[in-house]
C-alpha cells in the first residue's frame with residue numbers, strides 16, 4: 868500500500884481548517900474528513916497524483932512501529 872513507502876519517499880503536508888474546502892475520504896478509517904477540518908495530505912514523491920488525505924490520528928496510528936511524532 869502507498870503508506871508503506873519509506874518516510875523520505877513521502878511528502879506530508881498539513882492542511883489547516885481554513886484550507887479544507889471540501890470533504891475527503893480518509894483511507895485510515897474510511898470515514899469522511901469534513902470540510903473545514905484540519906488534516907494531512909500524504910504525497911508520494913514519485914507519484915504526486917496518488918496523494919491521500921488523512922486524519923491526523925489515523926496517520927499517526929497507521930503503523931505502531933515508530934512511536935512518537937517526528
Ligand SMILES: [Zn+2]
Nearest residue numbers: 893896922925
Ligand atoms: Zn481517518
